Amino acid sequence: MKKTGKLSVIYLVLVFIILYTPIFYLIYYSFNSGGSMHHFQEFTLDWYEEVFHDTRLFIILLNTLVVALLSSAISTIIGVAGALAITRVRSKRTRNALLTLNNVMIVSPDVIIGASFLILLTAIGVNLGFFSVLISHIAFSVPIVVLMVLPKLEEMSPTLVDAARDLGASSRDVLTKVVIPYISPGIFAGFFMALTYSLDDFAVTFFVTGGGFSTLSVEIYSLARRGISLTINALSTLIFLATLALVIGYYIITKRGSKPSGAEARE
Amino acid sequence: MQAKARNIYLIPYMLWIIMFVIAPIVLIVYYSMYDIDGVWTLANYKRFFTPVYLRMTLRSFWYAILITGVSLIVAYPTAYLLTKTAHKELWLLLIILPSWINLLLKVYAFIGILGLYGPINSFLELVGIGAKQILFTDFSFIFVAVYIFIPYMILPIFNALEELNPSLVAAARDLGASPWATFRRVIFPLTMGGVKSGCRAVFIPALSLFMITRLIAGNRVITLGTAIEQHFLVTQDWGMGSTLAVFLIIVMGLTMFVTESGNRVR
Numbered sequence: 001m002k003k004t005g006k007l008s009v010i011y012l013v014l015v016f017i018i019l020y021t022p023i024f025y026l027i028y029y030s031f032n033s034g035g036s037m038h039h040f041q042e043f044t045l046d047w048y049e050e051v052f053h054d055t056r057l058f059i060i061l062l063n064t065l066v067v068a069l070l071s072s073a074i075s076t077i078i079g080v081a082g083a084l085a086i087t088r089v090r091s092k093r094t095r096n097a098l099l100t101l102n103n104v105m106i107v108s109p110d111v112i113i114g115a116s117f118l119i120l121l122t123a124i125g126v127n128l129g130f131f132s133v134l135i136s137h138i139a140f141s142v143p144i145v146v147l148m149v150l151p152k153l154e155e156m157s158p159t160l161v162d163a164a165r166d167l168g169a170s171s172r173d174v175l176t177k178v179v180i181p182y183i184s185p186g187i188f189a190g191f192f193m194a195l196t197y198s199l200d201d202f203a204v205t206f207f208v209t210g211g212g213f214s215t216l217s218v219e220i221y222s223l224a225r226r227g228i229s230l231t232i233n234a235l236s237t238l239i240f241l242a243t244l245a246l247v248i249g250y251y252i253i254t255k256r257g258s259k260p261s262g263a264e265a266r267e
Numbered sequence: 268m269q270a271k272a273r274n275i276y277l278i279p280y281m282l283w284i285i286m287f288v289i290a291p292i293v294l295i296v297y298y299s300m301y302d303i304d305g306v307w308t309l310a311n312y313k314r315f316f317t318p319v320y321l322r323m324t325l326r327s328f329w330y331a332i333l334i335t336g337v338s339l340i341v342a343y344p345t346a347y348l349l350t351k352t353a354h355k356e357l358w359l360l361l362i363i364l365p366s367w368i369n370l371l372l373k374v375y376a377f378i379g380i381l382g383l384y385g386p387i388n389s390f391l392e393l394v395g396i397g398a399k400q401i402l403f404t405d406f407s408f409i410f411v412a413v414y415i416f417i418p419y420m421i422l423p424i425f426n427a428l429e430e431l432n433p434s435l436v437a438a439a440r441d442l443g444a445s446p447w448a449t450f451r452r453v454i455f456p457l458t459m460g461g462v463k464s465g466c467r468a469v470f471i472p473a474l475s476l477f478m479i480t481r482l483i484a485g486n487r488v489i490t491l492g493t494a495i496e497q498h499f500l501v502t503q504d505w506g507m508g509s510t511l512a513v514f515l516i517i518v519m520g521l522t523m524f525v526t527e528s529g530n531r532v533r
Contacts, residue, residue, distance in 0.1 A: 008348045012358075015345050018414070019365050022376035025386075029379065037379030038386070082280035089277075101284050104292075107467070107523055108516075109475030111492040115499050115512050116291030119298055139287035142280075202371055202478060207499065217371055224375045224482055228382075236372040243367050 023240060030233035037228050047234035057219070057235070063130070064199065064215040071137035072194035078138070079145025079190055084179075086146070087153045105143045113140055114207030121208060128210030136208045137198045144197060145190035152186030153179075192250055292516065299509035311510040320494075324514070327490040330405075331473040334412045338469050339462065341413065342420035346461075347454075349421070350428045359425060366418040374482050377411050378402065381483075403485035411483045412473060420465040427461025428454075463526040471519055491515050 025037075030048070034041035051057060082102070089095045105113070117139065121132045156179070164178045180187070202217035209218060216239070223232050302308050314320060349358050365373070379385055381401040388398040401407050431454065439449040455462075475492035489497075491511055498508030 008344075008351070011344060012348050012352070015341070016361065019362065019417075022373050022380060022414070023365060023368060025380055026372065026376045036384070038382065038384040038389075078279050078283055081276045081278075082283070085276035085280045098280075098284075101288050104288055107471060107519060109471055109492065109519070111475045111477060111495050112295075112512050112515055112519075113291075115495055115508060116295050117287075118499060119294045119505065119509070120287075120291050123294060139283065142283050142287075146280075196367065200367075200369055202369075206478075207496075217369060220369070220371045220375065221478060221482075224371065224378065228379060232372075232375060236369070236375070239372065240368055243369075244364075247364065247367055 026233050027237045027240065030230060030237045032230060035230060037230070037233070047230045048238075050231050051234045051238065054231070057231075060214050060216055060219050063213065064217075067130070067134055067137055067215060068195050068198040071134055071141055071198050072191050075138045075141035075194050076145050076187060076191045079142045079194075080149055080180075080183075080187055082142065082146045083149035083153055083183075083186075086150060102143045102146050105140060106147070110201070110203030111207075114204040117204065118207045128208060129213040132208040132210070133205055133213060133215065136204050137201065140201070140204060141194035141197055144193045145187075148190035148193055149183055149186040152183040156182050188253070196246075295509045295512050295516070297509075298505050299513050301506045303504045303506060311506050314507065315510050315514065320511075323489055323494060324491060326488075327474055327492075327494075330409065330412075330488065330490060331470055333409055334416065334473040335466050335470045337409065337413045338416050338420040339466065342417055342465065343424055343462070345417075346421045346424040346428055349425055359422075362421055363418050370415060371478065371482075373415060374411060374479055377407070377414075377483060381407050381411075402483065403487055405484070405488065408480065408484040408488050411479055412476065415479065416469045416473065419468040423461040423464040423468065424458060425461075427458035431457050467522055467526045471522055474518065475515060 029037045029040065031043050031045070032040045033044035033046065086095060086098050086102075089098065113136075117132075117136045121128070121135065126132050126135065160178055160182065161174055164174045169177065200217070201215075202221060205215050206218050206221065209215070214222075216235075220232060220235070223229055299311055300307060300309060302310055345362070349355055349362070352358050381387055383398060383400065383402070385401075387401060392398050435453055435457070436449060439453045440446075444452065474490060475495070476490065477492040477496045480486075480488045480490055480493045491514070495508050495511050495515070498504045498511065
């Protein structure tokens, strides 16, 4: 057992090194004054300065954030409605059919989603640009929200709703005062997942964006196709830090969110 | 009252399903039957079965199988060893963390690492093998693809191993099974569900990715995804692109069916 222990530690360490090398490699060279991703010359912050002075990049960043926030907010609303609808469907068959349709989007490769949305959006006459990207992001985020909210709804005891009804709550009160607070961790997780999906998406956006509108992923792709530029490194360092902050923030909030609710249940 | 409330929730959701799940698939099938001049024809399908497209499809499958296989071989031991570590939740989080970082940035990093003057080549030169063209080869393509997909393979296998009842393993050992036999006859079959969902999570994207092929493999490797992107955005031949997409949807359906039905039996 001891012998395999040593080997396995080496194996795991190797996997971790390979997983993290590219990320730290990018960060390391973002401080290189040499202008290339080999041969480190001198420490410099020039590339960061360039990122902060690039108004075009700033607009693209704003675009990305606006699309991400708007699309995840709207898809959260549709997704919560969808999850509520699915739990209320009585027949098992319809329910499974709905779930399968929901999952089609999740398993579909990005290329298919992108290509089919391109056809759809041009068929209904949406101009390619901000709106086509926003609509697509809403569309592919909905099923994720449904999947995050559904388990919460299913674990909720139906007696809670019955009790509220018996005590005279209207349908609206039942929804806003009983159901929504109960499933709020799921809603929050869904919103967060939708946000990361939107921020991370490249392929779908690449298909449905016209020439005038660009998000960060698409911009990085077109920069990278032209070759190495250390501005991308600086940008990716900033994105890495933002991602890290987002993930840590998410864990803190979900931890904090789950604790009081547990305490409440015990009272 | 209740029936009415149900309808209200169903409306936005059904609208979404019809608009963005059903309509796109119908439109793809519809477009696949028109050629580049907008004439109704089945020529696209005929073209699909010509050697050029068939060879491309087979190669794409071959790459996807290789990527899935290599991912599985690397991911299974990793997942297994992770379940044995103390603080396994933390380690798992660290495995997943890179997958939160924008895919393009990771791919971009490899352009530097595998480049002609990158650290890998410096190392090869140091050892005495000499610098080699690594970027724009099949090897670099598969390596980077495995790197990108590996967290999606590790996660389901890790979960399956966590669900495995350890007393079953202990029982097998008590009854005299060697470690290898225990793994082959007990652990692996019982975690098959995780392996299958991992393979599904890797195989379908591996068939259809296109930015990795463009950035890492130059234009040497053409997958189904690359071909679809090319037809839609470069040559504007939406008909042929849709035909390839129809084929990809069929493959996706089959993969889902195979991996799902296996799970149900268990």
